[in-house]
Amino acid sequence: MASFLGLAVVAAGALGAAPPAPGPAEAVAAAPTSAVIEVRPGAPTYSPDVVVLAGGGTLTLVNRDTFDHTVTSVATDAQGTPLFDMRVPAGTVATVTGVSGLAAGSYPFFCRFHPRMRGELVVEGGAGPVTPEPVSFDQPLVVPDRVRGARVTLAMRQARVRMLPTGPRTRMWTYGGSYPGPTIVRPGGRETSVRFVHRLPRKAGAMTVHLHGDHHASEHDGQPTTQLVRPGQSRTYEYPLTYGGLPEPSSFFFYHDHRMDRTARNNWRGLQGMFVVEDEDERRLRLRLPSGRRDVPLMVSDRSFRADNSLTNPFAGGIRMVGHDGAMAWVGPKAPPDDATVGTHVLVNGRYAPYLPVSATRYRLRLLNASHFSAYSFGFSDGRPLVQVGTGNGLLPRPVVRDRVLLGPAQRADVVVDFHGATGRNLVLDSVPAPLGESGDDARQAVVMQFRVGAEERDTSRVPAQLPSPDLVRAPARVSKRWTFDLGGAHPDAGHGGGHGAGHGGGGNRPRGTFWSVNGHAFDPTRVDHRPRLGTTERWRLRNTSDMTHYVHIHAEQWRTVRRNGKPPPPWERGLEDTWRLEPGEVVDVAARFEDYTGPFMIHCHMLDHEDHGMMARFDVVR
Numbered sequence: 001m002a003s004f005l006g007l008a009v010v011a012a013g014a015l016g017a018a019p020p021a022p023g024p025a026e027a028v029a030a031a032p033t034s035a036v037i038e039v040r041p042g043a044p045t046y047s048p049d050v051v052v053l054a055g056g057g058t059l060t061l062v063n064r065d066t067f068d069h070t071v072t073s074v075a076t077d078a079q080g081t082p083l084f085d086m087r088v089p090a091g092t093v094a095t096v097t098g099v100s101g102l103a104a105g106s107y108p109f110f111c112r113f114h115p116r117m118r119g120e121l122v123v124e125g126g127a128g129p130v131t132p133e134p135v136s137f138d139q140p141l142v143v144p145d146r147v148r149g150a151r152v153t154l155a156m157r158q159a160r161v162r163m164l165p166t167g168p169r170t171r172m173w174t175y176g177g178s179y180p181g182p183t184i185v186r187p188g189g190r191e192t193s194v195r196f197v198h199r200l201p202r203k204a205g206a207m208t209v210h211l212h213g214d215h216h217a218s219e220h221d222g223q224p225t226t227q228l229v230r231p232g233q234s235r236t237y238e239y240p241l242t243y244g245g246l247p248e249p250s251s252f253f254f255y256h257d258h259r260m261d262r263t264a265r266n267n268w269r270g271l272q273g274m275f276v277v278e279d280e281d282e283r284r285l286r287l288r289l290p291s292g293r294r295d296v297p298l299m300v301s302d303r304s305f306r307a308d309n310s311l312t313n314p315f316a317g318g319i320r321m322v323g324h325d326g327a328m329a330w331v332g333p334k335a336p337p338d339d340a341t342v343g344t345h346v347l348v349n350g351r352y353a354p355y356l357p358v359s360a361t362r363y364r365l366r367l368l369n370a371s372h373f374s375a376y377s378f379g380f381s382d383g384r385p386l387v388q389v390g391t392g393n394g395l396l397p398r399p400v401v402r403d404r405v406l407l408g409p410a411q412r413a414d415v416v417v418d419f420h421g422a423t424g425r426n427l428v429l430d431s432v433p434a435p436l437g438e439s440g441d442d443a444r445q446a447v448v449m450q451f452r453v454g455a456e457e458r459d460t461s462r463v464p465a466q467l468p469s470p471d472l473v474r475a476p477a478r479v480s481k482r483w484t485f486d487l488g489g490a491h492p493d494a495g496h497g498g499g500h501g502a503g504h505g506g507g508g509n510r511p512r513g514t515f516w517s518v519n520g521h522a523f524d525p526t527r528v529d530h531r532p533r534l535g536t537t538e539r540w541r542l543r544n545t546s547d548m549t550h551y552v553h554i555h556a557e558q559w560r561t562v563r564r565n566g567k568p569p570p571p572w573e574r575g576l577e578d579t580w581r582l583e584p585g586e587v588v589d590v591a592a593r594f595e596d597y598t599g600p601f602m603i604h605c606h607m608l609d610h611e612d613h614g615m616m617a618r619f620d621v622v623r
């Protein structure tokens with residue numbers, strides 16, 4: 001099984017002044033027995049992007065860029081592992097393992113860290129033994145246990161979880177023994193307390209749990225460095241599920257670890273679970289959205305596995321913290337911006353490529369992207385629309401019919417899918433990137449899960465034309481606070497990132513460390529960057545000045561999107577939100593009223609390695 005993050009770099013060598021011996025890729029006529037693809041600095045594309053190779057030949061990637069790249073085949077083997085998947089560090093050359101065994105055929109590939117990079121390998125003649133296997137959907141979807149009590153206790157403990165269809169189970173760090181943890185389902189406005197007991201190994205260190213999207217007191221927010229749950233101890237988090245005294249609307253939250261510098265690792269190991277707030281209004285107004293077993297929460301994440309089905313450890317080595325101008329920064333091969341955690345296998349509710357038997361009726365699917373880095377553009381193989389009714393923080397004012405729903409890390413969508421007329425068919429939920437140059441072109445290409453559509457059944461559900469959407473605050477005209485997201489520190493080659501301080505990497509071999517930054521700083525839990533006043537409404541401006549897309553999450557309040565790049569937001573961004581996609585150069589204005597609680601809260605990128613490597617800041621709500 002291919003090792004994650006390409007620790008199996010074969011024949012890798014640093015790119016010195018002398019370029020590697022060119023392969024005979026330029027040769028015409030018969031397919032060459034070796035071919036070279038190049039990635040040039042500042043132009044993250046494969047060149048050429050179509051390579052022809054004789055069966056048994058070798059493919060070499062010359063990475064002249066300042067980012068790491070992978071060459072990853074879309075096609076997989078029977079276990080779901082890409083047929084080739086090579087990580088090539090910045091400034092190195094590597095032979096892509098797995099290519100010479102391929103049977104004749106065409107093999108599209110992409111970069112796992114930069115899915116806009118796409119290419120195609122054509123293998124001619126020869127007849128290697130390796131052929132792609134279609135994804136076979138061998139295991140049923142597991143819907144995590146629903147827990148409905150006002151007082152919930154969950155042990156954080158190790159457990160062996162069935163993730164891949166064959167072979168041993170996978171040892172995870174879990175909430176309550178499953179991955180994802182149990183789905184907590186509670187009516188809005190009903191006080192809920194969740195006690196987390198730390199029974200993980202001591203070396204896991206202290207934990208902290210954040211209920212993402214919810215509005216609650218600062219001391220129950222899962223602070224990254226305070227109010228921790230220490231090994232052997234427990235902590236009870238109080239969630240009133242109210243907002244300004246009123247019940248929270250119909251919401252789809254998730255709870256996950258939020259420990260400073262360890263969030264990516266702790267989530268990767270399994271500390272993630274879903275939380276549904278049910279809206280009494282939906283019943284009272286007889287909204288009749290699909291419910292019961294036709295209301296299915298789907299947590300999508302990705303992981304890589306070793307041959308024994310254990311999780312790989314993408315966080316081992318490759319990165320070291322250094323002081324940088326009085327703050328912290330990272331050096332090493334996985335320092336920003338090469339700190340992307342992307343698993344080879346896409347999982348739904350913890351299982352690879354599951355299937356769900358459904359009746360030919362309407363279903364409410366609550367989609368959560370709980371991945372560390374990857375974005376998915378969800379859609380159905382037959383073009384069946386997804387009718388988006390909510391955001392994760394409440395319903396939209398009216399349903400929005402969508403062919404694809406793009407969700408980055410921590411983003412959610414509440415959608416209704418109608419399976420009428422599909423009896424006897426197997427429909428695939430997949431993720432397909434948009435054509436290059438369009439928004440969503442960086443989504444991951446993946447098969448996600450299968451719906452096996454059975455007979456029609458009585459279905460009294462419907463999707464009303466108007467929905468009881470939560471009221472939005474009046475957005476102030478004046479911007480109270482600007483937050484800029486960028487790459488900081490001295491990148492070994494200052495050509496990328498363009499961020500604060502990126503200019504002093506000109507010395508070439510003097511990597512002084514890089515960090516992801518908010519307003520030029522790496523996260524410092526003792527620094528307070530803003531002090532909004534309780535009871536006031538503020539408008540904040542989020543700006544991404546880096547070269548890559550980020551997903552900015554704000555704690556504490558529920559926010560409306562006021563403007564996206566100076567224009568009204570798209571119809572699916574007109575409800576309440578807590579996490580926004582910001583492509584390079586994008587500017588998003590958001591507004592919220594500071595209600596109920598004072599104290600420290602976080603704003604950060606929800607790509608978990610970015611969060612761990614500096615892209616987080618603290619604001620304190622004050623009286």
Ligand code: C2O
Nearest residue numbers: 210212410553602
């Ligand atoms: Cu879901 Cu501050 O995180």
Ligand code: CU
Nearest residue numbers: 550605607610
């Ligand atoms: Cu980010």
